[in-house]
Amino acid sequence: MSFFSQRVSRIQPSPTISITAKAKKLKQEGKKIIDFSAGEPDFDTPDNIKEAAIKAIQDGQTKYTPVNGTKELIEAIIKKFKRENDLVFESDEITVGCGGKQVIYNALVATIEKGDEIIIPAPFWVSYPDMALLVEGHPIVLDCTIENNFKINPQDLENKITNRTKWVILNSPSNPTGAFYSELELQNLAKILLKHPHVWVMCDDLYEHIIFDDLKFKNILQVDNKLKSRTFVVNGVSKAYAMTGWRLGYGAGPQELIKEISKIQSQSTTHTSSISQAAAIEALNNSDEFINKNKKIFQERRDLIFSKLKDCSSLQVFLPQGSFYVYVCCNELMGKKKDDGTEIKNDIDLSDYFLDEGVAVVPGEAFGCSNFFRISFATSNEDIIEGCDKIISVCKKLK
């Protein structure tokens, strides 16, 4: 009998984190790698945020804080929701954790019984299914096709709902596709959800501020407030303010859910760092300029990748409306052979081949949608040009 739990044997290490680590290792060994695998902005955290953190250290804000976050941070989060989303929350409806990741995980620990179902639209962020498995839940994958712009067909959603469904996860803009839901699309999903009052909605808004083409962000709660008693809105500072390493995410939802999450956190991590909390207040209150500047940079990079790859006949590129990822269909390359005669059987083989040739991408299988790969454009224009040229030339070599 294994010393280790059944629970942990059901899951895998995060594939995106391990590919980034592999690319880093190759770089350290002196190999030139263009890294298109990163899941974080390449910008540094802005100075005003760093200064707020330094001041917090100097002022002695170095002790335990309340489990759900300091009063000042909770106020800043409430103000953010009002200002940017026109959503009203009370302080007992807010939780703060070590990243959006922990906030989502806590919510699942708080609600999932063995065999409960969590509907996860695919392509999905890699951690949702594994988190569901860790808490002994049952991930129910809802395939979203490229023909439907990687978005949920409302009827397909309804077909997946059973009496064991606890959560539906919505992630717009999406990692890995950059798909973005319009107000009308969200209304159509809300109509289905309103018919099933036992189903809760986990609304992952981590990429809220990275959207293009002058789109205006709305989440499902903004579109239909009748879902408020069963929606958990998750957000964080990682992507919007280039603060991945600070580990701070937050969630807003019904007070009874927050109370249970708080219990779990009080017996596990207690809270995220007091210094990160001080930094997050500054980030939430004073970042408009930073956000607008980055949005423009990311949009230019998206357009650059699109213009480079659109002429590669063996690849089909899906134009993202948000996030910093491009999802690329490589169906036509399956079954082709490398110079040494080995066959490319799937997107994992293709990604390994790209890595051998000096470009790191993440295979689509990791996101529950095969014969695709994900390119992250959280990198410089020079790298984008060089990396895309490399991809095009190595694809051409496959026979």
Ligand code: PLP
């Ligand atoms: N949700 C999505 C869709 C993500 O892509 C990520 C990170 O990659 C997270 C949540 C979690 O981010 P963090 O834990 O850094 O806040």
